[in-house]
Amino acid sequence: MRFFGLRNYASRLLVVLAGAALVLPSVCAQQSTTAPASPTPVAPATATAQTDTTPEGAAKQALVKKLEHVRPIDAVAPLPSQYDLLRGAYGPFRANNHLVYYHLDIRVDPEKQWVSGKNTIRFKMLKDGTRIQLDLRDTLAIDKILLGDKTLKYERENGAVFVDFPETLHEGRTYSIDFYYSGHPEETGRFGGMTFKKDPSGHVWINTACEETGASMWWPDKDQWRDEGESMDISVAVPNGLMDVSNGKLMGHTDLGDGYTRWDWHVSYGINNYDVSLNIGNYVHFGEEMDEPSGGKLAMDYYVLPEDLDKAKVQFAQAKGMIEAYQHYFGEYPFIKDGYKLVEAPYSGMEHQSAVTYGNQFKNGYLGVDWTHVGINSRFDFIIIHESGHEWFGNSITAQDSSDMWIHEGWTTYLETLYVEYRWGHDDALKYMGGLKPKVINLRPIVAERGVNAQPTEDQYFKGALMINTLRSVVNDDAKWWALLHEFYQHFKYQNIMTEDVVAWWNQHTGLNLTPIFNQYLRHAPIPRLELLFGEKPGMVMYKWDADEDDFAMPVKVGTADHWEIVHPTTKWQWMQTAVGKDDFKVATDLYYVDVNKQ
Numbered sequence: 030m031r032f033f034g035l036r037n038y039a040s041r042l043l044v045v046l047a048g049a050a051l052v053l054p055s056v057c058a059q060q061s062t063t064a065p066a067s068p069t070p071v072a073p074a075t076a077t078a079q080t081d082t083t084p085e086g087a088a089k090q091a092l093v094k095k096l097e098h099v100r101p102i103d104a105v106a107p108l109p110s111q112y113d114l115l116r117g118a119y120g121p122f123r124a125n126n127h128l129v130y131y132h133l134d135i136r137v138d139p140e141k142q143w144v145s146g147k148n149t150i151r152f153k154m155l156k157d158g159t160r161i162q163l164d165l166r167d168t169l170a171i172d173k174i175l176l177g178d179k180t181l182k183y184e185r186e187n188g189a190v191f192v193d194f195p196e197t198l199h200e201g202r203t204y205s206i207d208f209y210y211s212g213h214p215e216e217t218g219r220f221g222g223m224t225f226k227k228d229p230s231g232h233v234w235i236n237t238a239c240e241e242t243g244a245s246m247w248w249p250d251k252d253q254w255r256d257e258g259e260s261m262d263i264s265v266a267v268p269n270g271l272m273d274v275s276n277g278k279l280m281g282h283t284d285l286g287d288g289y290t291r292w293d294w295h296v297s298y299g300i301n302n303y304d305v306s307l308n309i310g311n312y313v314h315f316g317e318e319m320d321e322p323s324g325g326k327l328a329m330d331y332y333v334l335p336e337d338l339d340k341a342k343v344q345f346a347q348a349k350g351m352i353e354a355y356q357h358y359f360g361e362y363p364f365i366k367d368g369y370k371l372v373e374a375p376y377s378g379m380e381h382q383s384a385v386t387y388g389n390q391f392k393n394g395y396l397g398v399d400w401t402h403v404g405i406n407s408r409f410d411f412i413i414i415h416e417s418g419h420e421w422f423g424n425s426i427t428a429q430d431s432s433d434m435w436i437h438e439g440w441t442t443y444l445e446t447l448y449v450e451y452r453w454g455h456d457d458a459l460k461y462m463g464g465l466k467p468k469v470i471n472l473r474p475i476v477a478e479r480g481v482n483a484q485p486t487e488d489q490y491f492k493g494a495l496m497i498n499t500l501r502s503v504v505n506d507d508a509k510w511w512a513l514l515h516e517f518y519q520h521f522k523y524q525n526i527m528t529e530d531v532v533a534w535w536n537q538h539t540g541l542n543l544t545p546i547f548n549q550y551l552r553h554a555p556i557p558r559l560e561l562l563f564g565e566k567p568g569m570v571m572y573k574w575d576a577d578e579d580d581f582a583m584p585v586k587v588g589t590a591d592h593w594e595i596v597h598p599t600t601k602w603q604w605m606q607t608a609v610g611k612d613d614f615k616v617a618t619d620l621y622y623v624d625v626n627k628q
């Protein structure tokens with residue numbers, strides 16, 4: 030991801046409790062304000078319940094009706110705008126084709142804060158058709174769209190660009206269009222999307238980070254998560270003396286003879302649109318290599334501002350250990366042909382594929398703070414460890430819809446704990462995990478509505494990781510767990526998947542029915558609560574789960590820490606004999622993320 034802030038949860042909670050008639054001040058609501066103005070206001074369903082006979086009212090109610098059946102799980106999420114519906118849906122004009130390749134070839138003028146050029150988009154038709162959907166924010170001009178030398182017609186609607194072809198495009202055939210555009214990308218979103226800044230020495234510093242706003246805020250593309258091309262070229266012309274660092278392998282640079290130099294990068298893999306990145310500045314470079322398990326060499330390249338070179342050489346020494354830890358658990362770095370890069374940027378960090386951007390002040394922790402407050406985070410650079418973890422979960426394995434983004438964030442937060450375990454052992458990993466608990470809100474489900482450009486709440490990070498740790502305890506066999514983790518990643522690498530794929534895989538490979546467990550953590554707000562009922566005399570305790578999933582069943586360790594006993598509670602009362610009294614009777618809540626209610 031993208032980066033969460035150190036937020037004031039209390040104020041959020043208060044507003045939530047103030048009533049469903051308010052738009053939540055959550056991540057979701059904040060992000061939806063970054064979308065362009067839309068004729069459909071973002072408003073909760075309850076606010077539109079009264080009859081409104083105006084055309085706008087009727088349209089609003091039609092939208093609410095449409096949404097009722099797609100959003101049963103998170104009734105308090107803000108309603109998507111028309112923009113969100115077009116961005117989020119994998120509609121017929123997206124589904125009729127498969128992306129093959131992009132060549133983004135642009136010029137960036139720092140003085141005018143202007144981008145111009147073209148994206149060559151190659152795609153294969155999956156069925157006959159005369160129209161495809163691409164995306165480009167309305168703030169940018171479309172100069173022309175060409176198929177060969179033929180100018181194509183198009184319609185723009187709230188960020189979507191429907192491109193029409195004069196003749197039928199045929200199923201199975203590959204086509205290539207050149208999409209010319211220009212304009213000033215409007216700064217929007219947490220990191221600005223595309224920002225035109227100066228570095229502390231006064232040099233031009235232009236960067237992109239657009240996961241939440243979408244890549245189409247600065248370049249034309251098929252702006253969704255499900256479909257990725259197979260490779261990409263990125264060519265960026267910038268004034269002489271500046272450099273552009275993008276994703277992939279640096280192929281070279283060419284002096285264009287008009288005061289500009291073009292920097293060419295080649296990406297040898299599929300890439301998420303939001304991962305495509307520009308970093309234009311007065312960069313200096315240093316690098317190293319490390320051995321890959323396959324016998325190859327991984328090129329590791331670092332681009333920083335000259336004044337930070339010495340600090341970077343010290344801090345980036347952590348990169349090799351990070352790669353080594355993740356390779357240990359999951360297998361080799363996913364983008365060897367493109368190499369691994371850290372690129373200094375003016376915001377905290379982002380997982381841009383093979384070119385992770387870094388702005389963590391060359392300090393351990395998160396912006397110098399031990400932000401899980403348990404004394405572990407200060408041992409490592411949070412941004413190097415977290416954002417690079419996304420190379421495995423987020424960039425290699427990608428969710429098909431932002432609704433299921435926990436596949437990126439829950440897993441990558443879990444990867445942080447694996448890094449801790451690899452370096453300092455299981456006890457410290459559990460301690461680190463414990464530091465995640467106070468960050469969980471449990472007010473809304475993790476998985477958001479599909480097809481409406483929804484962003485899950487921040488619980489996707491911490492609760493997601495705690496759920497995965499719980500799963501390890503359910504498996505209760507570490508040798509098996511490590512093998513499963515490795516196999517899970519290897520099975521889905523380079524794929525775009527949904528929560529159902531994750532759950533089905535774990536069910537199949539553990540032989541357990543884990544669906545109610547995944548559902549409880551991902552699709553309901555509360556976590557399971559273990560009800561313990563003690564009699565007046567010691568010797569017996571009754572137990573059951575209080576959960577939203579009727580068939581919720583999960584083993585759990587109870588008793589005392591030096592003598593855990595595994596019980597198998599369901600949502601029906603059972604009992605066990607125990608010599609431990611009510612006060613001393615414990616539940617292993619560091620191994621299972623559950624609530625406990627003793628009576």
Ligand SMILES: [Zn+2]
Pocket residue numbers: 030031415416419437438441
């Ligand atoms: Zn992240």
